Amino acid sequence: MNACPCCGRAYPKPKAVTPSKPLSEMTDAELRAYYAKTAHVEDIRFHVRLAAGRADEGDWLALLEQVECLNGKASPESKRQYWALCQAARERRLRTDSTQRNQEAA
Numbered sequence: 001m002n003a004c005p006c007c008g009r010a011y012p013k014p015k016a017v018t019p020s021k022p023l024s025e026m027t028d029a030e031l032r033a034y035y036a037k038t039a040h041v042e043d044i045r046f047h048v049r050l051a052a053g054r055a056d057e058g059d060w061l062a063l064l065e066q067v068e069c070l071n072g073k074a075s076p077e078s079k080r081q082y083w084a085l086c087q088a089a090r091e092r093r094l095r096t097d098s099t100q101r102n103q104e105a106a
Helices: 028-050 057-069 076-105
Strands: none
Touching (some): 028 057, 028 076, 057 076
């Protein structure tokens, strides 16, 4: 996704969010602010690692690229996509767990 699907403008190049000083030297307030900036991107990266080899891996990668292109900020559309992917992953996990319990019971 190099261009906005709505207006066609090119997304800005992503800027890496790096701490201004080592995490061990940050105050609690600075740590909270840093984690608030990076938490959702790290959460999506976690889901990308979990989705490796699954059919939804491309969807997670596209979402990660979209959020990184917005400098780590989540748009309303990316939030909707995130929750839809999370719900699909939850439903897949429940089906898998149910299938395993049925096989163990048989």
